[in-house]
Amino acid sequence: MKNIIVREYLQSLTEKNELDYLFPILLEVMNFQIISTPKLTIGLPQYGKDIVATGTDKDGIKKRFYFEVKGGQDKDVTPSSFTKDDGIRMSLLEAKDKKFNDSSNPEFNNLPIKIILVHNGILNASVKDTFDDFIEREFTNSGKSGGTVYEFERWGIFELTALFSDYLFSEYLLTDDETVRLFKKVLVLIDTPKNNFSDYYQLINLIFDKAGKYESLSKRKRLLLFETLNIISYIIYSYCKESDNLENAKKCLPYSILKFWEWILENKIESDKKVLQHFQKHHNIYMKLLDEYFTKTIQVAALENGLWSPNGGRYEQVGYPIRTMEYLSYLVYFFEALGFQGIYDESLESQIKIDYLIAILNGNIQGTRPLLDNHSIPICLVLNYLIKNNREDDAKAFLGNLLGSIQVAYEAHKRLPDGANNLENVIQYVIKREKSISYVDSTSHLIGILFEYLALLGMKNEYYHYRDFVNNLKLDIAVFIPFDDEKLSTYLPNNTKSHEAHLFGHEIRKEGYQSHIILNDDFAMFQNRVFSSDEFTYKYRTDNVNLGYLKYLAHIFYKTPLFPNTWRCLNNSNRIFIIK
Template identity: 25%
Template structure:
């Protein structure tokens, strides 16, 4: 385990990775963090400062100067502003005389030379001579290399409490060993999460902090291994699952401002950033290929068209969800600083991701032909993301109307029409015959056609409506058209998928173009359970959409109405498009 952790540490960058992990470790070791890394302010050589006792030694001030990877001659004093020796000089000449809190000025001071890798032999003499010359009765130096940090991590984060259990260690090892088989790797990591978070809400805050820190570290290690194998599928799915389970704990502290609440929220912030980093890696891997015809389809290397179709809708759902999270993050940043540059960055990023999605659709025509009815979830995520900017309206309408034109042909020619089939082999063989009995058996219900009918009215597109009406009356007249709402049990079960929850509303009709929109609006106006969800109350609504994608739940229409400026609870249309979701 220590070797695994050391390899992980050596792979970390200094900024936002190693310097983000260390405060979590130091807090778990019992130290009090005095300052953390910041951008824009001079730090005079100190990335992190803390006070406390390690291994029952006398209380001391610990000043950490952090470098990434191995420490060699080129990192010591080569003229680079980020070299270690100039940083140490600044600590001695400026930081210690001017920045130490007055109540700690008489404590021993330990300057920690911190790096995730090894100390190269070529620099050992230089470092030894420097520290001997600079040490005093009060000021000492310590080397925190990969070995030392990994030892502390193993002692305080990995082996403490829950991770003392061999079955938990085994699950992490199995997940790492199988990253080249993502489904199996994810299964092991999911079981690890389930065991870690079992009954955690009823445990002490100390146990909750420990579990959140351990799970964050475990995900970081898994992601490092996935990146090294050039296959991040397991870390992506594991990050989604961990975000959702962690919220079960974090939600109780989201509105509090106690010391423990701040610690828990900071860990969740780090976890969210790691999830976004993994999502960005996923997005960046596809980005260069979006402009090429059939490039993503060919890259799937599927055995048949079903493999390609399933992957394409999965990709568009993930990237749309990533865009939703990024928009949310920019929005929170702007509310905290009101910096106009943030608005410009947000607009540019939204435009870039939107353009990537458009290229993905146009260059992979199978995205006009959903094979599974629940691909409405991925379509719905993309629709939600594009609705944030009315410049996308034409593209969204074009895509959805293209889907409604494709499906009637699939029914007419009995070729891969959307079904409720979940079994892969059955989906490959679908349709097995052209009988009405078979068709009815695989199209018993639909969340796809209400979604398309809803947007037919949003865009006032009568041709879309007629296509949908033809599908539902001529080809599948016995199909139950339905939508999904949260209910009283959703808050308890949504984030962990621990039991069934939610309410299926049936009877959606396509009698006129306006009918599905008005029926959905009326039903949503009667449901206020969504307003009681903690992720809505605490302004973390992307967590709900993440749960919908991860656990394959339909997107609640309340989100669409909010972006459309329709106040379903007052039955009136707002004059201005709303900026914040639900």
């Protein structure tokens, strides 16, 4: 059963680069030392050596291994894939003829050579004789006349299935009925509509439960844990890509990242460089996904009403703003994460990103039409991003439009964003003009946050205008302040986790308090109060290892509103900070 799942999965890899990605993971857990991978040689002729590694062979002799990986259309050895230009035959001959030296490792050049053909298919019967003759002539008999000896081995689908099952999936994924069941369901359901990813979340939780404490894990088990997470993410990514819809992968993969980071924090290993490297590798799968996602969608999203869908019908009066808000969240997250990884301020790339963001905002007025209170998350992300990138005028325009839209929605339909963050409440109201009893519009954090941005951006006239609007509605406005560790132990004595662990573990609701905002008669006084407020400061360990952007992912994924320190620190004197 386990092997069937693995074999079906391996057979489903239709792109060669999918196998290129997974195979080195297998080698790593098989204790090979990888010298070169396809990623490292991208753009260079590979001369039949997709992966070069050293390792101990079954005969106990340390060898250098040249792996020739064939997937996609060439996954089966057929007369065509064998004989064509740049086909299997040619690749294997080139692997033999072109030397690969590693001057940094003197021992390497003296190790015996073994060439392995890796393909996730079968050897077709019609070419078997030809193939066997070729191998015997070129490899089995090599060295008989005094030349270099080349050993050869072929790892087809059955060999790969056995290796992946034994080495990669044996520790965490396919160990018991429950994980087998969950893994299978994840694979089957990942691209189905209405998938709420509960199987995937359970699977990730189960893996971390099995892993336990970092200290108790052997080196191999640690590696297997990290690679298992990578494999799952990669499988989901490739399945979604295959079904031409990356949305589900975009929605669910952050869970694995956040749980991974929570586990790292819990085990206090965030300073371990190896661990960080593994984490970055895991995060990079997501970044690759986001890169493809936005490359595919951003041109359309930036058109007029680009995020509106012709397929939604009347639902679009709710669906369009919801989609736009989510799109903005992940777009800014992508930009923020990229910023941490590369050049930031004045680069052309940065300018392009800003231009796209502005185009999306201009094209999709729904980005300024919050339906839920926690739409403050994309709003804060966008505002912070604009302010940090010196686009203060754009931030002001966006903020003005937001408040204007809120007022328009109230005047047109007596609707304010739902503080209970329940989309069904909003749908019900939009259709029936009846508020459900759980609809909350007497208190708003979102509007409280927007007033603080008015202070931040010095928008005095707007402050007075919207203060009157809020006062007339007798609306309570506030911001959410999380408990720091000290307050957590004071107010929630049974709590055992830090604030940071809560942030990466779930939506923060009870681990904080609502701080009421008084709109002073004098704008300057209000500004002064906002900037001098010291209600919450926290030294995040995540910031210490330069991964502060992960906090945004936690806010987006768990729908925890951003904390006031993320914008209050952006007043003029501090604007040089990217993330505090």
